[in-house]
Amino acid sequence: MKQIAIVSGKGGTGKSSLALAFSTLAKNAVIADCDVDASNLHIVLNPTILKTEEFIGSKIAHVDKSKCTGCMECYLGCKFDAITKEIEIKESFCEGCGVCRLVCPEKAIVMKDRVSGYTYISKTRFGFLSHAFLKPGAESSGKLVNEVRKNAIEVSIKNSNDLILIDGPPGIGCPLISTITGVDLAVVVTEPTFSAIQDLKRVFEVNKHFGVKSVVCINKSDINAFNASKIREYCALNDIAIIGELPYDPIVNSAIVSRKTLLEVSDSPLSSKIIKIWKKILDEIDG
Numbered sequence: 001m002k003q004i005a006i007v008s009g010k011g012g013t014g015k016s017s018l019a020l021a022f023s024t025l026a027k028n029a030v031i032a033d034c035d036v037d038a039s040n041l042h043i044v045l046n047p048t049i050l051k052t053e054e055f056i057g058s059k060i061a062h063v064d065k066s067k068c069t070g071c072m073e074c075y076l077g078c079k080f081d082a083i084t085k086e087i088e089i090k091e092s093f094c095e096g097c098g099v100c101r102l103v104c105p106e107k108a109i110v111m112k113d114r115v116s117g118y119t120y121i122s123k124t125r126f127g128f129l130s131h132a133f134l135k136p137g138a139e140s141s142g143k144l145v146n147e148v149r150k151n152a153i154e155v156s157i158k159n160s161n162d163l164i165l166i167d168g169p170p171g172i173g174c175p176l177i178s179t180i181t182g183v184d185l186a187v188v189v190t191e192p193t194f195s196a197i198q199d200l201k202r203v204f205e206v207n208k209h210f211g212v213k214s215v216v217c218i219n220k221s222d223i224n225a226f227n228a229s230k231i232r233e234y235c236a237l238n239d240i241a242i243i244g245e246l247p248y249d250p251i252v253n254s255a256i257v258s259r260k261t262l263l264e265v266s267d268s269p270l271s272s273k274i275i276k277i278w279k280k281i282l283d284e285i286d287g
């Protein structure tokens with residue numbers, strides 16, 4: 001089974017629109033939405049959820065009032081202002097550090113699992129989708145990405161799928177590392193803007209560090225000829241293949257509004273270019 005991650009470094013480059021377009025073209029694939037902080041593939045894919053599981057991302061302090069003497073040690077020890085003077089835990093402030101449990105002389109505080117979100121296995125018109133919901137403000141998104149990938153692998157083994165197509169997160173932190181670890185190819189979607197070029201370089205370095213092959217797709221390549229040439233120069237210098245360039249087209253927005261992939265919009269001028277890019281991606285993982 002092969003795994004392809006579509007990543008970007010910077011949000012707003014068109015990564016998810018391309019991932020959706022590829023999911024239209026992929027045969028016998030499981031789609032994994034690893035952009036767990038802002039998952040959005042489900043909006044277009046309109047999935048039917050088959051399985052839901054709680055995601056335990058962290059711990060939260062719980063006070064057993066029957067043991068509490070009101071000594072205030074926990075209140076004084078908490079550096080996150082998560083305990084009131086009445087010794088109540090403010091859930092949204094608690095970081096789960098466990099200091100209050102350590103300092104409590106009465107052993108009145110226990111750390112309980114905190115449900116930070118949910119993972120889902122769903123069916124879509126293009127096959128199975130592994131995705132997740134992370135509660136607002138919840139952390140551990142790298143750990144949640146691992147869960148989404150693990151579910152995608154389990155589903156693909158069970159259903160004899162031979163490809164996992166991953167929509168990755170922006171940035172270069174834990175969620176990206178969890179997304180690219182062990183994949184066969186990272187497709188870095190960039191655009192000719194200064195910030196996107198900087199982020200492309202950072203993502204490429206992360207991919208290189210983890211031994212993951214990168215290829216580049218320049219989206220909206222016609223919005224700034226100078227910056228587009230800078231991307232081409234950088235890729236040439238670092239021996240990174242550019243598998244395609246797509247011009248700016250407002251059809252991308254209208255496709256999203258109508259909850260269709262770019263390949264489902266009739267007369268899309270981007271379709272033939274995207275099909276060529278997909279063929280190059282398949283060549284890269286087969287080669």
Ligand code: SF4
Pocket residue numbers: 060061077078079080081082083089093094095096097098099100101
């Ligand atoms: S676990 Fe840490 S953050 Fe949460 S209430 Fe206790 S000391 Fe404060």
Ligand code: SF4
Pocket residue numbers: 063067068069070071072073074075087103104105106107108109
């Ligand atoms: S440290 Fe323990 S006993 Fe003291 S106020 Fe906190 S919970 Fe109560």
